[in-house]
Amino acid sequence: xxxxxxxxxxxxxxxxxxxxxxxxxxxxxxxxxxxxxxxxxxxxxxxxxxxxxxxxxxxxxxxxxxxxxxxxxxxxxxxxxxxxxxxxxxxxxxxxxxxxxxxxxxxxxxxxxxxxxxxxxxxxxxxxxxxxxxxxxxxxxxxxxxxxxxxxxxxxxxxxxxxxxxxxxxxxxxxxxxxxxxxxxxxxxxxxxxxxxxxxxxxxxxxxxxxxxxxxxxxxxxxxxxxxxxxxxxxxxxxxxxxxxxxxxxxxxxxxxxxxxxxxxxxxxxxxxxxx
Numbered sequence: 001x002x003x004x005x006x007x008x009x010x011x012x013x014x015x016x017x018x019x020x021x022x023x024x025x026x027x028x029x030x031x032x033x034x035x036x037x038x039x040x041x042x043x044x045x046x047x048x049x050x051x052x053x054x055x056x057x058x059x060x061x062x063x064x065x066x067x068x069x070x071x072x073x074x075x076x077x078x079x080x081x082x083x084x085x086x087x088x089x090x091x092x093x094x095x096x097x098x099x100x101x102x103x104x105x106x107x108x109x110x111x112x113x114x115x116x117x118x119x120x121x122x123x124x125x126x127x128x129x130x131x132x133x134x135x136x137x138x139x140x141x142x143x144x145x146x147x148x149x150x151x152x153x154x155x156x157x158x159x160x161x162x163x164x165x166x167x168x169x170x171x172x173x174x175x176x177x178x179x180x181x182x183x184x185x186x187x188x189x190x191x192x193x194x195x196x197x198x199x200x201x202x203x204x205x206x207x208x209x210x211x212x213x214x215x216x217x218x219x220x221x222x223x224x225x226x227x228x229x230x231x232x233x234x235x236x237x238x239x240x241x242x243x244x245x246x247x248x249x250x251x252x253x254x255x256x257x258x259x260x261x262x263x264x265x266x267x268x269x270x271x272x273x274x275x276x
Contacts, residue, residue, distance in 0.1 A: 023130045025137065027160060027167035027187035048072065049252055052133075055164045057191070058250035059267035060084070062101050063222045065193055066250075066272065067161055067168060069133040075161060077170040077193065078102040079114075084271030092129060092136055094159045098143050098173035098200075117157025117172055124154035135162040139185045143175045158186060165255040166190045169216070173223075174201050177210060190258055192216040195223035196233035204229075208236045217258040218265055230266070237264060 049056045049070045056068040063078040076083060079093035081104035092113035095103035107114045115127045117138060129136040140154035156175065161168040169189040178186070192214055195201040201223060202210070211219050219241065224230040234243050242263040249270040 023135055025135065025160075025162060025187060026165070027162055027189070049164070051254075053164050053256070054252050054254040055166055055168070056250060056252050057168075057220065057267075058272070059220070059222070059269045060271060061269045063170075063173070063193070063195060065170065065220070065222070066090075067134075067163065069163055071133045073131055073134050073163075075134065075136065077159065078172065079107065080104050081106060081108070082271075084273050086272035086274050088272065091131065092134075094136070094138075094157070094170065096156050096172040098156060098175070102173055115157075115159070117159065118155045119152075125157050127157075127159075133163060136160070137162075139182060141172070141174060141176065141178060141182060143173065158182075160186065160189070166253070169193065169214075171195060171210075174207075174210075177202065177206050183213065186214075189214050189216045190255070191218045191220065191253070193220045193222050196221045197223050197225050197229050199229075204232050204236055207233065211237065211262075212240060216262065218253065218263055220265055220267060234264060234266070 048068050052070040054070060058066040060066055060083055064080065064083065065077045067075040074088060074090040075092045076090045077094050079095050080101060089108060089110045092115065093107060093111055094115045095117060097103050097116070097118040103116070113129055115129065115136065117125050119125065124140045125138055127136060127138045136159060138157035138159050141156045141158060142151045142153050143155045144151060156172045158172055159170045167188050168191040169186060170193040174195060192211060194207055194211055196204065196207055221230055221233060240262065242259065242261050244263055245266045247268060249268050
């Protein structure tokens, strides 16, 4: 708890708009159809998506994913301050505070939008950032205190990225199964990034229930500390999900590519390098 009190207040560059000015989310409507995904389109992260209807997703490390738009927007989840030796400065970073490996007190000063997922000045995080091509919003959840202490309300955020017609969710450092109200606030998630360590976050059976209830077309595992924890999760969902071990770090996806059967896609983490 002392550590939480000692955290310096982050300066936020993303202003929260009044509710009446906010662009409405499209993730509360269910798509009419989801055609089968015939193939995965691997590509290097520097190239960006091939068209305005596609998004590129790259696994950087731990729970950091890079989300890229055709117009050149770059968003990084659970930003720790180090993404590799690439000179790229993201347009928006999200962070969660449960552990040091999910945030930094010193984000790069040139990042225009820094979105912490925890309480600021006693108030829950409330983000609704409209970047034109991308809308970023959050839904808060509770976390456990240090050493299994008291619950800290609204101190983790599930971030939702609405881009290219897709609803992409990052569950953050989730410590409990979401309530019905939380599921409703999240809305539709076509793609979900889920922590599958089975210990520091929710246990493996709970995460399996969560991804089944979300009914996402694509599940991207993250936060796996070993192949054993990853394999336990894959074994647990294999009856209901297709499993694709791509061997790739990045792939491109569009609404028209979503699989008819829910699919877990295993990406290999790799820090960003300009020479890739």
